[in-house]
Amino acid sequence: MRTEIAILFVAGGGSALLCAVLLPLLKKLHAGQYILGYVREHMDKSGTPTMGGLAFVCAAALCAIPFGLYADRHVAVAVTFGCAYAAVGFLDDFLKLRRRRNLGLRAYQKILFQLAVALLAGLYCYSADLTVLNIPFVGRSVDVGGWIIPLAAFAFVATTNCVNLTDGLDGLAASTCFWYFAALSALTFLLSGEEGLLLARLGLILCGVLAGYLIFNTHRASVFMGDTGSLGLGGFAAAMAAFGGNLLYIAVIGVMFVCSGISVILQVIYYKKTKKRLFRMAPLHHHLQKLGYSESKIAYMYSLITASAGLLCLAFAM
8 A cells, every 4th residue: 555655656756757847848839728719718728838638748758767667568558558649749839839720630641550550559458358348236257358459449549539528628638638547437437456566557657647737737738748648547447447447437437538438429420310410519518518517616526526436346346
């Protein structure tokens, strides 16, 4: 337990320190966020430094070293995939800043990059014999064999995009991911025991770095994570679940990420059929904001639901 507490403090402190160092640099480089014109509630946020995800992604990768997490091959590969998705996000953020508009990589370019990394993740799961999936709430598992390749690839692409869509309000994605990683970390250790200890500790590191980052990101945010952070978090979220045999738990513990993705899909389909909007604005958090809920209340609501879903999964897994 002492090691786990140390991990949280070191990761949190390291992330906060890197954020404090990065923030003035981003301001000096005029790395400000360009706000979409149709999100009127956020127009006063234009120019807020972005790419803050660099701080907590780097902190997570570095904090894994002193605690010996890279002795576990799965942890090393999980961090690699998390950083790979962060790199895609960084390229997107960089192009937005260079072009001085809210358009970085084209949609098809993003998907191609994401799919390439996702397929590598699926192939790794198959080659490392990570083909057994724990089934939520029933206490059973199933070996999917070669099907793990498309399943894992889909999970990686879906998770990274859904986390990316959730990153739309101050503190929303970071606080929701905090509780996701907390629950997944406990679940990994509970179902895998000592074999999954280092992977579970990676989840604690991610909790710590997000806690440090939230000092700068809660309303009103002084820095945004950008696609660098949101895609990186999505990569970590999918990798931890996949390599711990908990791929099917993503949709349960990450239910609010699912809501973000589904709300966008439903909005597009409904509008194409009726030329009307199903939600006042998608993703779901923007709809709630249009209904009058504050950013802080929405972030609290998402966190509470995620934490509750995690506790429910843990209760059935015990």
